[in-house]
Structure formats: C-alpha cells, structure tokens
Amino acid sequence: MNHRPIASIRWKLAALCSIVTLLVFVLSTGTFLFVFDLSLRVIFLVEWLNFPVLLWIGVIVNLIGTSAGYIIGRNMKERLEELDDAVYKYGRGHFGHRLQIEVSSKLDEIGLTALHLNEMAEQIERQVASLQKLSTKNVELLEQSNRTVVLEERQRIARELHDAVSQQLFAIAMMTAAILESDELGEGKLRKRIAAVEKLAETAQNEMRALLMQLRPPTLADKSLKEAIEQFLHECVEKQHQLKLHWELEQLPELSKGIEDHLFRMVQEGMSNILRHSEATSASVRLRVVDGRMLHLRVSDNGIGFEVSVIKNSSFGLKTLQERANEIGGVVDIISAPGKGTQVDVKVPIVIKGEIEES
Ligand SMILES: Nc1ncnc2c1ncn2[C@@H]1O[C@H](COP(=O)(O)OP(=O)(O)OP(=O)(O)O)[C@@H](O)[C@H]1O
Ligand SMILES: [Mg+2]
Incomplete structure (x- = not known):
C-alpha cells in the first residue's frame, strides 16, 4: 500500500x-x-x-x-x-x-x-479471532480423524496378529511341549534343539503379547486411574501366567485427565518392558501419594536387568516415559543392572483437577 x-x-x-x-x-x-x-x-x-x-x-x-x-x-x-x-x-x-x-x-x-x-x-x-478459532478447530478435527484412522489400522493389525501368528505360536509351544514329554525323543541333541524351539516359541509369544498390548492399548475411557490400572494389571496376569504380579494402588485425589493419562501410559510401558525383556518371575506396581502433594509410581521386577547407560537408539519406550514425566513436572529414576532386576520410579507433583482450570 x-x-x-x-x-x-x-x-x-x-x-x-x-x-x-x-x-x-x-x-x-x-x-x-x-x-x-x-x-x-x-x-x-x-x-x-x-x-x-x-x-x-x-x-x-x-x-x-x-x-x-x-x-x-x-x-x-x-x-x-x-x-x-x-x-x-x-x-x-x-x-x-x-x-x-x-x-x-x-x-x-x-x-x-x-x-x-x-x-x-x-x-x-x-x-480474525473466529477465523483463527475455526482453523485451530480444523487442525484438531484433521488430527482426530488421522488418529482414528491410525487406531483402526492398529486394531486391524492387532486382530490379524492375534488370530493368526499368536495362535500358531501357541500351537508350536504346545507341540514342542508334547514332543519333549514323549519318551521316543531320547536324551540326545534333538531334545536340546526341541527345548530351544520351545524357548523361542515362548519368547516369541511374550513379544507378541506385549506388542498386542501396545497396538491395542487399553485407554482410561471414563474409568478413574486406579480402576484403569487395576483392570490393565488383571489383563497382564491373564496373559502371563508365569509372572507373579502384585500391586498396591492407593486411593488417589481427583487428578487432571492429562496427568492420569500420562501415568497410565507409564504403567503400560513399564509392564510392556517387563513382559518383553525382563524374563522376571515376579513384578510389582505401586502407586502412592506422599505428603498429599507427591505421587510415587514404582514398577519393578526381579528379571535380568540391563545396563541403563546403554539404551539403544531405536528404543523409544523409556525415552517417552521420561518425556511424559517431564510434561507433567515429574522426574524418572531407572535403577537396573544386569542380573539385578529393574525398578522404574516416577515422582510427580500432584495438581488437583480444579487447580489447573482455575489458573
Ligand atoms: N524391565 C526390564 N528388564 C530388562 N530389560 C529392560 C527392562 N526395561 C527395559 N529394558 C531394556 O532397555 C531397553 C530400552 O527399553 P525401551 O522401553 O526404551 O525400548 P523397547 O522396549 O526396546 O522398545 P519400545 O520403544 O517398543 O518400548 C530394552 O530394549 C531392554 O533391553
Ligand atoms: Mg519398551
């Protein structure tokens, strides 16, 4: 002009x-x-x-x-x-x-x-203000529809994997177990190989269970955090009979949906890692409120542990867990060593639902 x-x-x-x-x-x-x-x-x-x-x-x-x-x-x-x-x-x-x-x-x-x-x-x-609102809404709608498409696709893949691969892995495990029980096998090299196949099938089944859990993650929906975690842990127990899992979940104050969602995902990641990597015989999940202002979440196992300083670049689970904690003002401590089990500690300051909306 x-x-x-x-x-x-x-x-x-x-x-x-x-x-x-x-x-x-x-x-x-x-x-x-x-x-x-x-x-x-x-x-x-x-x-x-x-x-x-x-x-x-x-x-x-x-x-x-x-x-x-x-x-x-x-x-x-x-x-x-x-x-x-x-x-x-x-x-x-x-x-x-x-x-x-x-x-x-x-x-x-x-x-x-x-x-x-x-x-x-x-x-x-x-x-201009309503135009901006409209464009934000458009972006949100687009994201939402993308998310729905991704979720549907993940559900489909999970179904396929569960109905095909999981069943076949189960069949392999059953058959190898039956072969190992048979007297015809003898004690030679073949038994060792079949035992190795059984072990592989078992590991693959564990991997598959954890993968299915990630592909079809249960959501909080309308449940409280405590209820959702309890239900999720029950499902874990049903899926993994060998693992002795126990939990201690305190009654929590009403938290904002964002914090609840992050905490729930953290429990999922911790459990997914236990099922996939730990080879543990027992594990525990504990959620406590300390001094009324701090949430302590601990997911631990007695498995093979790992060197915390050497986490592969391709692994995102623990990094995401750290990011989730940071996003809600919390901190994460991962304590583990080869052969010593693993303990994931998360500490998050409690922000009551109403306090966020007021500020
Ligand atoms: N409870 C555990 N017991 C033994 N090893 C573990 C445990 N948790 C994590 N690890 C080790 O730490 C690595 C990094 O874990 P992380 O969750 O970041 O990635 P991931 O599980 O391999 O992949 P994903 O990105 O799908 O989570 C794992 O590959 C595993 O070797
Ligand atoms: Mg992981």
Whole structure:
C-alpha cells in the first residue's frame, strides 16, 4: 500500500482564505466608494509609514485570513493524517490500533469517520479471532480423524496378529511341549534343539503379547486411574501366567485427565518392558501419594536387568516415559543392572483437577 503523508491541505486552505479575504476587502472597499460617491483618490489620502492606511487594513485582514486558513488547514491535516495512518495500519493487519475520539465534543465528519474506522477494526478483529478459532478447530478435527484412522489400522493389525501368528505360536509351544514329554525323543541333541524351539516359541509369544498390548492399548475411557490400572494389571496376569504380579494402588485425589493419562501410559510401558525383556518371575506396581502433594509410581521386577547407560537408539519406550514425566513436572529414576532386576520410579507433583482450570 502506498503511504504518503497529506502535505498540501493547509497551504491550499491558506491560499483559499487569502483570496477570499482579498476579494471581500476589494468588494467592500469598492462598495463603500460607490455608495458615498467617493473617488479612488480617497484611498491614498491618509497614509501611515508612507503607505495608504486603507491598503494597510487590506494587508492585515488578508494576513489574518491566510493565517486562519493555515491554522484550520493544519488542524485538518493532522486529523486526516491520523485517519490515513490508521487505514495504513489496518492494511498491514494491525487491527488492534484505535483512533482517539473525544467523547465530550460533538463529532464532525472526520470524527465520524474515525468512529466508523474503529468499529470496522473491532469487527475485523472479531472475525480474525473466529477465523483463527475455526482453523485451530480444523487442525484438531484433521488430527482426530488421522488418529482414528491410525487406531483402526492398529486394531486391524492387532486382530490379524492375534488370530493368526499368536495362535500358531501357541500351537508350536504346545507341540514342542508334547514332543519333549514323549519318551521316543531320547536324551540326545534333538531334545536340546526341541527345548530351544520351545524357548523361542515362548519368547516369541511374550513379544507378541506385549506388542498386542501396545497396538491395542487399553485407554482410561471414563474409568478413574486406579480402576484403569487395576483392570490393565488383571489383563497382564491373564496373559502371563508365569509372572507373579502384585500391586498396591492407593486411593488417589481427583487428578487432571492429562496427568492420569500420562501415568497410565507409564504403567503400560513399564509392564510392556517387563513382559518383553525382563524374563522376571515376579513384578510389582505401586502407586502412592506422599505428603498429599507427591505421587510415587514404582514398577519393578526381579528379571535380568540391563545396563541403563546403554539404551539403544531405536528404543523409544523409556525415552517417552521420561518425556511424559517431564510434561507433567515429574522426574524418572531407572535403577537396573544386569542380573539385578529393574525398578522404574516416577515422582510427580500432584495438581488437583480444579487447580489447573482455575489458573
Ligand atoms: N524391565 C526390564 N528388564 C530388562 N530389560 C529392560 C527392562 N526395561 C527395559 N529394558 C531394556 O532397555 C531397553 C530400552 O527399553 P525401551 O522401553 O526404551 O525400548 P523397547 O522396549 O526396546 O522398545 P519400545 O520403544 O517398543 O518400548 C530394552 O530394549 C531392554 O533391553
Ligand atoms: Mg519398551
């Protein structure tokens, strides 16, 4: 947009006023001379500083008129410049700009234009806000529909894996177990190999169970965190009979949905790791409230453990767990060593549901 200051209006008005006063002076002098039947010489009769007084009067009247024109023009120029500046700013998207309007005095045309410009800016501001809201909503809807598609696809894959691969792995485990029980096998190399196949089938089954759990993660839905964790742990026990799992879940205060969701996912990740990697015989999940202001979550096992400092780059579970904890202002401690089991400790400050909504 071309933004040029209005420069000439005060001079135009000054020139106009100058001409008008000059004309009024000439006309009134002419009329005076004509009415009283005086000759033009009368003008030059009385002098001041060697210049006819009547012409002095003409010059002074003209100067006053020109100055008045200039002052009025300057005032109008300033006000028009303010309007122009506002239009220029609106053109550049600064709709927060407002023109000063004197409430006390009656509005003239420029004041009225300023008022209308302010109203227009307010209207545009409102429209921009609702447009932004709409575009955010669109993005949310798009994300939601993407999530739904991804979830449906994951459910489908999980179903396929469960109905096909899982069943076959189960069949392999059963068959190898039956072969191992048969006397025909003897005690030679073949028994060892079959035993190895049984072990592999068992490991693959464990992997598959954990994978299915990740693909079809149970959600909190309308359940409280405690209920959801309990239900989830019951499912784990049903899936993994060899593992002795026990839990201790205290009654929790009403937490915000975000915190509950993160904590639930952390329990899931901890359990998924136990099922997949730990080879543990017993594991425990504990959720406690300490001093009324701190949540302690501990997921531990007595399995093979691992070197905490060497976590593969391709592993995301524990990193995500750390990120989830950070997001809700918590900290994570992973205590493990080869052969010493694993303990994942999460400490999160409690923010009661209402406290977030108020702040
Ligand atoms: N309870 C556990 N017992 C033994 N090893 C574990 C345990 N938890 C984690 N680990 C080791 O730490 C590694 C990193 O775990 P992490 O959860 O980050 O990744 P992952 O489980 O391999 O993959 P994913 O990204 O699917 O979670 C695992 O590969 C495993 O070797
Ligand atoms: Mg993991």
